[in-house]
Amino acid sequence: MALLLTAVLAGGLGYWLIGHGRWGYSECVYMTTITLTTVGFGELPNMAEVAGARLLTGFIAAFGVGVVAYAQGNVTALVIEGAFGEALRRRRMQKAIEALRGHVVIAGAGSTGRHVVEELHSTATAFVVIDLNEAHMKRISEDLCEGQMLYVLGDATDDHALIAAGVRVASGVVAALTDDRDNVFVTLSARSLNPNARIVSKVIEDPSEAKMLKAGATAVVSPTQIGGRRIASELLRPNVNEFFDQMFRDTRKLRLEEVAIPSGSTYDGQALRDTPIRKETSLLVIAVKTNDGAFVYNPDPHLVLTGGSTLIVMGEVASVVKLRKLVAEAS
Numbered sequence: 001m002a003l004l005l006t007a008v009l010a011g012g013l014g015y016w017l018i019g020h021g022r023w024g025y026s027e028c029v030y031m032t033t034i035t036l037t038t039v040g041f042g043e044l045p046n047m048a049e050v051a052g053a054r055l056l057t058g059f060i061a062a063f064g065v066g067v068v069a070y071a072q073g074n075v076t077a078l079v080i081e082g083a084f085g086e087a088l089r090r091r092r093m094q095k096a097i098e099a100l101r102g103h104v105v106i107a108g109a110g111s112t113g114r115h116v117v118e119e120l121h122s123t124a125t126a127f128v129v130i131d132l133n134e135a136h137m138k139r140i141s142e143d144l145c146e147g148q149m150l151y152v153l154g155d156a157t158d159d160h161a162l163i164a165a166g167v168r169v170a171s172g173v174v175a176a177l178t179d180d181r182d183n184v185f186v187t188l189s190a191r192s193l194n195p196n197a198r199i200v201s202k203v204i205e206d207p208s209e210a211k212m213l214k215a216g217a218t219a220v221v222s223p224t225q226i227g228g229r230r231i232a233s234e235l236l237r238p239n240v241n242e243f244f245d246q247m248f249r250d251t252r253k254l255r256l257e258e259v260a261i262p263s264g265s266t267y268d269g270q271a272l273r274d275t276p277i278r279k280e281t282s283l284l285v286i287a288v289k290t291n292d293g294a295f296v297y298n299p300d301p302h303l304v305l306t307g308g309s310t311l312i313v314m315g316e317v318a319s320v321v322k323l324r325k326l327v328a329e330a331s
Contacts, residue, residue: 001071001074001075003067003070003071004036004067004068004071007032007036007060007067008029008032008033008036009029011028011029011031011032011035011036011056011060012025012028012029012031012032013025013028014028014032014056014060015027015028015031015032015044015053015056016028018050018053018056019044019050019053022050023044023045027044028044031044032060035060036060036067036068037068093150093151094164096150097128097150097152097164097165097166098166100126100128100150100166100169100170101169102126102169102170102171103125103126103127103128103166103169103170103171103172104120104125104126104127104128104170104171104172104173104174105127105128105130105162105165105166105167105170105172105173105174105190106120106127106128106129106130106174106176107130107156107157107162107173107174107175107176107177107183107186107190108130108131108156108174108175108176108177108178109129109130109131109133109136109137109140109151109176110131110176110177110178112176112202112223113129113131113174113176114140114144116174116176117129117140117144117145117149118144121144121145121149122253122255122317123253123255123257123317123320124317124321127150128150128151128152128165128166128170129149129150129151129152129165130151130152130154130155130156130161130162130165131151131153131156132153132154132155134151134153137149137151137153152164152165156175156177156182156186157177157182157185157186157189159189159193162186162189162190162193163193167190167193167194167197168193168194169194170194170197171197171198172197172198172199172200173186173187173190173194173197173198173199173200174199174200174201174202175187175190175199175200175201175202175217176202177202178204179204180203180204180205180208180211180212183201183202183203183208183212184201184208184211184212184215186201187199187201187212187215187216187217188215188216190216191215191216191217192216198218198219199216199217199218199219200217200218200219200220200221201217201219201220201221202220202221202222202223203220203221203222204222204223204224206222206225209222253316253317253318254314254315254316254317255314255315255316255317255320256286256312256313256314257312257313257314257315257317257320258289258310258311258312258313259310259311259313259320259323259324259327260308260309260310260311260327261305261306261307261308261309261310261311261327262307262308262327262328263307263308264307265307265327265328265329266326266327266329267305267326267327268305268306268307269304269305269306270304270305271301271302271303271304271305272285272288272299272300272301272302272303272304272305273301273302275305276326277311277313277323280322280323280326281315281319281320281322281323281326282315282316282319283313283314283315283319283320283323284313284314284315285299285311285312285313286298286312286313286314287299287311287312288303288305288309288310288311288312289309289310289312290306290309291306291308291309295312311323311327
């Protein structure tokens with residue numbers, strides 16, 4: 001637009017100068033405009049009598065075709081990439097969300113929600129974020145998810161936003177809003193829309209924990225409580241904390257993960273030593289949760305695994321994904 005405006009003003013000045021003031025500047029600008037746009041309604045009065053006027057017109061016409069085409073092209077691209085492009089991107093995102101099954105819905109992309117996003121992305125877990133601040137979600141997407149984060153723009157306490165995020169077919173819901181009352185509302189709504197989802201809610205005030213559980217939360221997490229325990233742990237066992245910090249920062253994405261053994265799996269009824277866990281995945285089995293809910297720490301190699309039990313393993317995320325595929329194979 002600046003280039004086009006410069007061409008119009010410069011052309012008008014050119015006509016005014018070679019005409020020695022016989023035409024008003026506005027007339028000169030008008031002449032330049034109809035020449036640039038190739039409309040050509042007519043010449044300035046007595047233009048043939050002015051030496052170089054038509055030569056200037058020819059130059060403006062030749063130069064103006066490129067200027068106008070360039071300006072029109074950029075304006076068109078701005079409109080398409082702006083309004084239509086944004087609509088197209090949102091439509092593609094909504095289709096991607098509708099195709100998800102067994103994902104996690106994160107209500108709130110604040111300071112807590114951001115860390116949830118980071119962890120789920122690091123562990124290759126599908127998720128959708130709901131938040132009112134689109135600019136903030138785009139920043140998180142670029143910073144943490146290479147611009148590929150799926151999100152819904154809306155109020156997480158609104159059932160329509162939860163439904164748009166696919167809460168009815170989600171495996172889990174995270175209520176990470178800044179107010180306990182809002183998290184209670186999200187929990188109630190999510191539980192009514194999906195009775196089988198695992199719902200984890202953030203709580204700020206300790207008395208809200210019982211209310212959150214009554215509302216349908218599977219588990220509650222208090223950032224202040226965790227922060228206090230971490231401070232004490234950093235004081236009492238700094239090397240243990242450093243170990244976990246280094247593990248989570250490791251570029252290989254080392255994690256403590258759980259892998260459920262379904263009934264009928266090839267691992268069902270096998271002793272731990274007979275399974276190819278170490279050979280195939282290099283994962284370390286640090287505990288087994290049995291069917292009765294008890295944990296067996298540092299399990300004996302002779303421990304027989306059964307369908308419904310859960311392995312607690314440590315290792316790379318890619319290896320955990322591989323193990324889940326192995327245990328899903330029917331015997």
